[in-house]
Amino acid sequence: MENNSWKETLEELWGQTCRTALDLGDAAGRGAKAAGKTAETAARYAKLKLEEADLTAQVRRKLQRVGEMVYATHTGDPTGSDAMEEALLEIDSLREVLREKERQRLGLRGLRRCGGCGAMNEGKNEYCTNCGQPLERQAEE
Ligand SMILES: [Zn+2]
Structure with missing residues (x-):
């Protein structure tokens, strides 16, 4: 009788230990998943930021090119209006992409x-x- 009650107590303890271990394992799993998601978001954020920096540099180069065209026109070597229009439209579309990247990046931070x-x-x-x-x-x- 005495032995039996010990056995029961041990079985109950063992059962509790197993359930606790399962709960802890579950919590650890959720934690790792959340951390993975955070790292993924941070990586996306950083990637978008780099792409924006690249696009900004492209826009700056094209604006400089437009400035050179305007100055060439001023100094008597007129740039064709088609070439100017093309350069301006390229800037428009680059800025459009840039805005979209920024919107996505800001969205990651709410x-x-x-x-x-x-x-x-x-x-x-x-x-x-x-x-x-x-x-x-x-x-x-
Ligand atoms: Zn406003």
Whole structure:
């Protein structure tokens, strides 16, 4: 009888230990998953930031090229308007891509830039806290 009750107590203890171990394992698994997601988000953020830096440099080079065309025209060596128009349209499309990258990057931090005044807003805001303009609703990714 005595032996039996010891056995039961041990079995119960063993059972508790196993359940605790399972719970801990589960919690560790969730923690690792959350950390993995954070690292992935940080990597995406950094990648977007690099792409933006590259695009900004491209825009700057093209703006410099436009400046050279304008100055050449001023000094009597006029640039064809087609060449000028082409350069300006390239800048437009580069800036469009740049804005989209920034929008994605800010979205990772739950932020949104106002299309009107350029102020940074919380992603959940309906209106810009700086100028009051409605913030564009964008599809969540
Ligand atoms: Zn604004």
